[in-house]
Amino acid sequence: MCALNYLHEPAILANLRQRFFAKMPYTYTGEICIAVNPYQWLDIYNERIGAKYGAALKKSDLPPHPYATSTAAFRGLRMYSKNQSILVSGESGAGKTETVKILLNHLAAIAGGEQGDTTIDKVINSNPLLESFGNAKTVRNDNSSRFGKFTELQFNERCHLVGSNINTYLLEKSRVVTHSRGERSYHVFYQLLAAPESLKAGFRLGHKSKADLRYSGLGQDATSVIEGISDADRFTRTNAALELIELDKEARAQLWGGIAAVLHLGQVTFDHVVVDGHDGSSVREQAGALSAAAALLGVGVKDLAKKLTRRVITARMESIEVLLSVDRAAEACDGLAKEVYFRLFDWLVARINQSTNHPASAARKVGLLDIFGFESFAVNSFEQFCINYANEKLQQKFTEDVFKTVQVEYASEGIAWSHIDYKDNASTLDLLEAFRTGMFALLDEEGVLPKGSEEAFVTKATKAHVQHASFLRTNKGSGGVEFTIRHYAGDINYTALGWLDKNKDTIQDDTVAMLRDSTCTIVSTAFTPLAEQESVAGSASPAGKGGHKRKGSLMQESQASKFKRQLHGLMGAINTTEVQYVRCIKPNKVKNCKHVTCRLNECGHMILHRARTSDVIVRCDINSMTHKLQHMLPTSTYSQPIVPSAAQLVCRVSNVAM
Numbered sequence: 001m002c003a004l005n006y007l008h009e010p011a012i013l014a015n016l017r018q019r020f021f022a023k024m025p026y027t028y029t030g031e032i033c034i035a036v037n038p039y040q041w042l043d044i045y046n047e048r049i050g051a052k053y054g055a056a057l058k059k060s061d062l063p064p065h066p067y068a069t070s071t072a073a074f075r076g077l078r079m080y081s082k083n084q085s086i087l088v089s090g091e092s093g094a095g096k097t098e099t100v101k102i103l104l105n106h107l108a109a110i111a112g113g114e115q116g117d118t119t120i121d122k123v124i125n126s127n128p129l130l131e132s133f134g135n136a137k138t139v140r141n142d143n144s145s146r147f148g149k150f151t152e153l154q155f156n157e158r159c160h161l162v163g164s165n166i167n168t169y170l171l172e173k174s175r176v177v178t179h180s181r182g183e184r185s186y187h188v189f190y191q192l193l194a195a196p197e198s199l200k201a202g203f204r205l206g207h208k209s210k211a212d213l214r215y216s217g218l219g220q221d222a223t224s225v226i227e228g229i230s231d232a233d234r235f236t237r238t239n240a241a242l243e244l245i246e247l248d249k250e251a252r253a254q255l256w257g258g259i260a261a262v263l264h265l266g267q268v269t270f271d272h273v274v275v276d277g278h279d280g281s282s283v284r285e286q287a288g289a290l291s292a293a294a295a296l297l298g299v300g301v302k303d304l305a306k307k308l309t310r311r312v313i314t315a316r317m318e319s320i321e322v323l324l325s326v327d328r329a330a331e332a333c334d335g336l337a338k339e340v341y342f343r344l345f346d347w348l349v350a351r352i353n354q355s356t357n358h359p360a361s362a363a364r365k366v367g368l369l370d371i372f373g374f375e376s377f378a379v380n381s382f383e384q385f386c387i388n389y390a391n392e393k394l395q396q397k398f399t400e401d402v403f404k405t406v407q408v409e410y411a412s413e414g415i416a417w418s419h420i421d422y423k424d425n426a427s428t429l430d431l432l433e434a435f436r437t438g439m440f441a442l443l444d445e446e447g448v449l450p451k452g453s454e455e456a457f458v459t460k461a462t463k464a465h466v467q468h469a470s471f472l473r474t475n476k477g478s479g480g481v482e483f484t485i486r487h488y489a490g491d492i493n494y495t496a497l498g499w500l501d502k503n504k505d506t507i508q509d510d511t512v513a514m515l516r517d518s519t520c521t522i523v524s525t526a527f528t529p530l531a532e533q534e535s536v537a538g539s540a541s542p543a544g545k546g547g548h549k550r551k552g553s554l555m556q557e558s559q560a561s562k563f564k565r566q567l568h569g570l571m572g573a574i575n576t577t578e579v580q581y582v583r584c585i586k587p588n589k590v591k592n593c594k595h596v597t598c599r600l601n602e603c604g605h606m607i608l609h610r611a612r613t614s615d616v617i618v619r620c621d622i623n624s625m626t627h628k629l630q631h632m633l634p635t636s637t638y639s640q641p642i643v644p645s646a647a648q649l650v651c652r653v654s655n656v657a658m
């Protein structure tokens with residue numbers, strides 16, 4: 001990119017586009033590797049090519065490739081004993097997860113393992129295993145990771161790969177109970193339902209298919225099948241991977257039992273009842289869904305029914321039971337299903353770590369970050385707020401690394417340089433995370449008030465930040481719960497509806513206690529606070545060696561505080577390392593290799609546009625538009641501007657040779 005005659009947006013786009021069609025998906029911008037998802041498996045990932053990159057003396061000797069990034073990280077490790085991180089970013093479907101796998105496989109190949117050690121196999125196979133539990137089909141990606149992941153690869157003194165430790169972030173809980181049309185829930189549900197009938201019968205799912213069950217059957221149509229993937233085959237693969245991380249038959253049965261229990265919870269329905277003159281609800285136990293869920297979770301059926309239809313409120317040392325309406329009971333049931341799934345996922349991550357994490361032999365580390373990109377939807381909720389906060393943090397790190405350090409270095413070495421103007425997002429971050437007055441703190445504060453509301457949260461935030469350049473109150477609709485944050489990548493309008501509940505998002509303490517006392521070891525461990533697990537580390541307890549922290553609900557940490565804490569931990573870990581960047585770009589929305597439609601936004605971020613095959617939509621500065629288009633596409637004709645605005649212009653360019 002740096003070798004281009006004109007380094008401006010259209011030239012960057014044209015370069016990437018040309019290379020994409022020439023089957024060269026990778027391009028360097030300085031040290032950064034830009035990866036345009038090729039949407040076809042090119043013959044550029046194999047041992048021979050990997051070895052060539054591993055042995056290359058100079059990066060420029062070979063075409064751009066993520067292998068060069070992993071090689072640079074490995075060299076930093078071996079020659080300078082410096083821990084490394086590779087941060088892979090991009091929007092959903094841009095290719096982050098596949099890129100991380102390419103990097104991981106290459107690092108494993110060039111480092112090698114100790115003779116007879118099966119750790120490398122476990123480390124590599126833990127990826128598809130986690131994908132089964134944490135990935136789902138979405139409209140944007142057939143295998144979309146619904147969580148963030150930081151994998152620390154551990155190397156010994158001889159730089160052999162000896163272990164790994166995974167930290168995960170923000171699993172999308174809501175997907176367990178609902179998903180949009182054309183999407184699916186987590187892969188494991190479909191894998192279990194495609195398992196042999198004899199096995200399914202053991203989980204009381206005999207002759208049940210995905211369409212028969214509420215959680216897996218939502219929005220069923222032709223798109224709920226993933227092209228080229230057999231759920232039955234994947235079930236076998238997932239089981240083999242569970243075996244590889246040393247989960248015995250009993251533990252595997254318990255884990256699948258937990259997944260089946262979630263599906264059964266989705267089938268539980270409630271009837272209206274009157275108890276002592278008060279309205280309440282009771283479980284309609286026709287199809288045996290509740291008893292199946294209770295048996296698989298290892299709890300009493302009466303106890304479970306009670307937890308779903310009543311709530312215990314403690315005030316001034318006194319506990320009273322409140323009956324739940326049919327709607328509230330159904331919500332409690334969905335809440336339980338989400339929490340069980342979330343805790344099982346967390347348990348699995350810890351179990352993988354138990355099998356692969358060898359901190360005592362880890363002299364050095366390479367961290368691989370695969371985290372959700374910036375999100376902007378028609379309605380942006382709490383999840384987008386957290387995700388975009390994470391992206392602000394990473395952007396700050398990126399800015400510091402790329403611009404600040406270069407400037408400081410140049411100045412200290414007395415090299416003449418012209419001032420580089422870049423957007424510093426420190427004040428936006430302050431708005432979000434400041435102690436007491438930051439948006440997260442205000443949300444937490446509102447959440448503990450007896451009569452707290454989202455409207456009051458937005459009103460308080462407006463009062464506190466009315467002067468802040470990155471905060472805008474949006475006064476339209478939604479009962480005063482809208483506000484806008486001026487992020488580095490653009491303005492995002494948030495709707496705070498339901499945020500107080502989402503921020504708590506825990507089930508009742510007495511329900512946690514019931515599951516902690518489960519006769520099923522995995523369920524019981526999953527609901528036991530980490531500190532307690534450590535003192536009773538048993539065969540199904542992953543706490544012994546895992547670096548994964550799990551908190552008991554009794555600690556009542558809000559989701560926002562937990563995510564903030566995790567993110568600070570992540571940034572702390574990254575800050576102690578030398579960082580390499582891979583920026584992934586999605587070339588089109590139709591997930592194919594013959595199409596590219598993209599634009600850069602004001603901050604230089606690639607954004608998609610739906611367009612006809614022969615169209616390219618270009619967004620650029622109004623003043624230099626003509627010059628840029630002519631430079632970029634000299635043989636094409638372009639139409640009159642279709643969306644003029646003060647600062648920008650979007651126009652459609654036709655007749656572009658493919």
Ligand SMILES: Nc1ncnc2c1ncn2[C@@H]1O[C@H](COP(=O)(O)OP(=O)(O)OP(=O)(O)O)[C@@H](O)[C@H]1O
Binds near residue numbers: 372
């Ligand atoms: N290097 C590659 N070669 C060929 N196809 C690829 C490559 N990278 C990604 N793909 C294709 O793109 C799809 C989406 O990639 P991937 O799952 O890595 O995206 P992602 O950025 O991790 O998305 P999400 O944020 O939704 O998890 C893959 O399932 C695969 O079909």
